[in-house]
Amino acid sequence: MESIRDKVAIVGMGCTKFGERWDMGVGDLLVEAAYEAFKDAGIEPKDVQAAWLGTVFSGISGITLAPLGLQYIPITRVENMCATGSEALRAASYAVAAGVVDVALAIGVEKLKDTGVTGVKGPGLVGDNPDGTAGIAPGYSAPASFAYLASRYFSEYKMKPEDGRKLLAEIAVKNHYNGSLNPKAHFSNLITVEQAMKAPIVAYPLALFDCCGVSDGAAAAIVTRADMAKNFRPDPIYIKALSLAVGARQGAMVQDYDFVHLEENVRASRNAYADAGIKDPRKEISMAEVHDCFTVHEMIVYEDLGFAKRGRAKEDIEAGTFTLKGDLPVNTDGGLKCFGHPLGASGLRMMYEVYHQLRGKAGPRQVKNPRLGLTHNLGGNAGTGIATVFIVGNEKS
Amino acid sequence: MESIRDKVAIVGMGCTKFGERWDMGVGDLLVEAAYEAFKDAGIEPKDVQAAWLGTVFSGISGITLAPLGLQYIPITRVENMCATGSEALRAASYAVAAGVVDVALAIGVEKLKDTGVTGVKGPGLVGDNPDGTAGIAPGYSAPASFAYLASRYFSEYKMKPEDGRKLLAEIAVKNHYNGSLNPKAHFSNLITVEQAMKAPIVAYPLALFDCCGVSDGAAAAIVTRADMAKNFRPDPIYIKALSLAVGARQGAMVQDYDFVHLEENVRASRNAYADAGIKDPRKEISMAEVHDCFTVHEMIVYEDLGFAKRGRAKEDIEAGTFTLKGDLPVNTDGGLKCFGHPLGASGLRMMYEVYHQLRGKAGPRQVKNPRLGLTHNLGGNAGTGIATVFIVGNEKS
Numbered sequence: 001m002e003s004i005r006d007k008v009a010i011v012g013m014g015c016t017k018f019g020e021r022w023d024m025g026v027g028d029l030l031v032e033a034a035y036e037a038f039k040d041a042g043i044e045p046k047d048v049q050a051a052w053l054g055t056v057f058s059g060i061s062g063i064t065l066a067p068l069g070l071q072y073i074p075i076t077r078v079e080n081m082c083a084t085g086s087e088a089l090r091a092a093s094y095a096v097a098a099g100v101v102d103v104a105l106a107i108g109v110e111k112l113k114d115t116g117v118t119g120v121k122g123p124g125l126v127g128d129n130p131d132g133t134a135g136i137a138p139g140y141s142a143p144a145s146f147a148y149l150a151s152r153y154f155s156e157y158k159m160k161p162e163d164g165r166k167l168l169a170e171i172a173v174k175n176h177y178n179g180s181l182n183p184k185a186h187f188s189n190l191i192t193v194e195q196a197m198k199a200p201i202v203a204y205p206l207a208l209f210d211c212c213g214v215s216d217g218a219a220a221a222i223v224t225r226a227d228m229a230k231n232f233r234p235d236p237i238y239i240k241a242l243s244l245a246v247g248a249r250q251g252a253m254v255q256d257y258d259f260v261h262l263e264e265n266v267r268a269s270r271n272a273y274a275d276a277g278i279k280d281p282r283k284e285i286s287m288a289e290v291h292d293c294f295t296v297h298e299m300i301v302y303e304d305l306g307f308a309k310r311g312r313a314k315e316d317i318e319a320g321t322f323t324l325k326g327d328l329p330v331n332t333d334g335g336l337k338c339f340g341h342p343l344g345a346s347g348l349r350m351m352y353e354v355y356h357q358l359r360g361k362a363g364p365r366q367v368k369n370p371r372l373g374l375t376h377n378l379g380g381n382a383g384t385g386i387a388t389v390f391i392v393g394n395e396k397s
Numbered sequence: 398m399e400s401i402r403d404k405v406a407i408v409g410m411g412c413t414k415f416g417e418r419w420d421m422g423v424g425d426l427l428v429e430a431a432y433e434a435f436k437d438a439g440i441e442p443k444d445v446q447a448a449w450l451g452t453v454f455s456g457i458s459g460i461t462l463a464p465l466g467l468q469y470i471p472i473t474r475v476e477n478m479c480a481t482g483s484e485a486l487r488a489a490s491y492a493v494a495a496g497v498v499d500v501a502l503a504i505g506v507e508k509l510k511d512t513g514v515t516g517v518k519g520p521g522l523v524g525d526n527p528d529g530t531a532g533i534a535p536g537y538s539a540p541a542s543f544a545y546l547a548s549r550y551f552s553e554y555k556m557k558p559e560d561g562r563k564l565l566a567e568i569a570v571k572n573h574y575n576g577s578l579n580p581k582a583h584f585s586n587l588i589t590v591e592q593a594m595k596a597p598i599v600a601y602p603l604a605l606f607d608c609c610g611v612s613d614g615a616a617a618a619i620v621t622r623a624d625m626a627k628n629f630r631p632d633p634i635y636i637k638a639l640s641l642a643v644g645a646r647q648g649a650m651v652q653d654y655d656f657v658h659l660e661e662n663v664r665a666s667r668n669a670y671a672d673a674g675i676k677d678p679r680k681e682i683s684m685a686e687v688h689d690c691f692t693v694h695e696m697i698v699y700e701d702l703g704f705a706k707r708g709r710a711k712e713d714i715e716a717g718t719f720t721l722k723g724d725l726p727v728n729t730d731g732g733l734k735c736f737g738h739p740l741g742a743s744g745l746r747m748m749y750e751v752y753h754q755l756r757g758k759a760g761p762r763q764v765k766n767p768r769l770g771l772t773h774n775l776g777g778n779a780g781t782g783i784a785t786v787f788i789v790g791n792e793k794s
Contacts, residue, residue: 049398066645076484094495100398100400101398246471248465267469
């Protein structure tokens with residue numbers, strides 16, 4: 001096996017405003033994201049040689065991409081729950097690295113606001129149901145599943161629940177601040193720690209502002225061979241590593257699971273660091289977009305990815321390490337918390353922010369002299385996760 | 398762009414019996430198919446470095462593969478309606494050709510008998526519905542959609558409907574004969590032309606025996622780099638070409654569509670022939686597994702793939718060209734008609750037969766000295782199809 005390092009580049013990206021897009025159908029969102037990416041890369045739809053579409057609930061098969069009119073090329077749907085957007089980019093990257101496609105479109109979409117797909121409705125999720133389908137367990141909800149992490153983390157590291165909740169509130173406040181600087185974010189309101197602490201409880205100890213947005217949206221990337229990238233633009237970004245680890249336990253809640261880390265996050269990030277030649281991620285990664293479906297997971301990701309020491313994320317949160325002006329800014333665009341979380345689009349939305357940051361084009365959210373950016377996109381649950389990590393840079397090694 | 402020719406090999410395959418598998422869940426079928434493939438390739442589950450799972454209705458995300466216990470490796474779900482099984486093999490092939498994976502599992506599964514997913518039930522299919530989801534049009538049924546092809550073909554080529562129906566019956570009789578030699582097929586009963594002609598009409602002019610089985614089943618392939626293949630077995634098969642063409646019209650029934658050919662079939666096969674260096678498929682292809690969801694589509698595929706002249710499939714059907722002892726045997730394992738059609742598994746099931754034929758291991762169905770085999774797997778509909786073509790050979794060029 002070899003690494004994908006410096007074989008593949010991203011030369012254009014697009015992203016719709018996320019949020020309540022009552023006026024837009026799935027096709028409208030796809031067109032909006034794709035045409036921004038085409039224009040950004042300086043290409044026409046006819047230049048796309050193959051496409052990968054990521055969506056969980058908003059389409060079946062590549063024909064969902066019909067509104068783009070990409071006639072008679074290969075178009076494939078990929079899906080891996082909330083990591084679906086990253087999977088579209090991963091599939092396109094492999095085809096380009098294999099040399100069988102020179103210009104690929106990776107695109108993801110989800111309409112969630114008007115379909116009610118937030119809990120048990122819609123097609124099933126995990127497991128092997130009595131009726132022969134693989135379906136979600138009745139009564140499952142994402143907040144309740146991730147709430148376990150918070151309670152256990154507080155207990156393991158001897159925090160009073162209210163102190164722990166305050167720490168999570170700090171993460172929400174940071175992401176709301178970043179989101180307030182982002183016109184494409186679902187939520188652009190500033191909040192205070194006090195507001196977050198007093199917000200209605202969703203699944204204790206997680207309250208309203210610990211939970212990410214349920215949103216409509218689409219995002220897209222134009223992927224090419226690294227050696228062709230400068231034909232498209234002077235400032236492409238290069239894929240240094242991409243990694244996926246699926247924690248394929250049968251059912252999320254196994255007896256030996258510690259509920260204070262996700263082994264999938266650890267494996268995916270360590271594999272990516274090895275491929276990218278990164279020894280100290282805390283020092284070498286310039287900025288990161290991570291999967292803050294719930295604030296507690298952003299906190300655990302700090303530790304799982306080596307941004308903070310195990311059990312000591314608190315010190316870094318309190319020191320402001322992950323704020324826009326900190327040593328390692330995280331979720332500079334507002335994250336899932338404020339940008340929103342249209343499942344099939346989120347992984348590509350993360351890359352959209354990194355792409356702009358690495359090229360110095362992130363406006364009021366710009367971090368200083370970034371060199372390497374990271375996206376971390378989780379699917380599934382604590383205990384049965386699908387963790388995808390991309391590392392990208394603005395120079396070829 | 399370069400061809401994938403001779404970069405990737407298949408070194409092991411597995412396939413469950415297809416049919417009414419009331420006793421087996423999705424996980425059981427996956428385990429049965431995968432372990433046959435592992436054993437056939439002489440590998441252990443731990444040797445699998447990445448996996449792609451194809452399923453339309455029987456799972457969401459790679460976690461559906463949990464019963465195999467492939468912990469912390471990349472596992473991705475791919476989907477392209479009835480071409481989903483071929484997509485799993487295509488994704489694995491690209492990753493191997495990119496050099497990022499040396500040993501990959503491509504696996505597909507579907508449980509259809511106990512979920513009622515044959516018409517409108519289950520998640521939606523094509524289109525951009527008013528509720529923002531991409532869903533099947535109300536009242537859609539596959540037999541009715543493909544029936545248009547038959548009526549129009551008979552008219553275009555000036556056949557009396559009963560003569561046309563007799564021609565289709567000949568295809569069903571051939572596939573039932575082949576299926577009768579195949580212990581893994583859903584249906585193993587012999588039928589006569591008279592029986593097929595007198596069977597209940599499903600969607601005129603298509604009757605019961607013109608329609609493929611609705612089945613449960615799973616199939617799997619172990620994919621490696623071609624230069625490593627003989628480390629696994631002395632007789633691997635090599636991928637000469639793989640091609641996908643999506644006819645991304647918005648909605649199936651457009652005004653300029655002729656209903657006697659599928660442009661997607663033509664494009665996918667011509668691209669594959671070019672990559673494999675095939676000039677005359679009728680002479681160079683030794684045997685083929687094609688997408689006979691309905692007998693009329695097998696007839697049209699003969700023409701679309703260049704096995705028969707346009708409008709003249711009749712001559713070849715009557716000459717027995719596509720029977721086991723004919724010049725170009727098609728659907729030697731019984732096809733979708735008799736082997737059955739568990740959507741996510743079918744593309745891999747086709748390859749399972751070709752793999753055995755090319756290695757001289759197809760038992761009573763063995764064709765003489767095959768050198769090149771073809772699989773053709775369609776998703777979607779006439780007019781909005783997803784056509785996948787693989788060409789494989791038993792020697793490196």
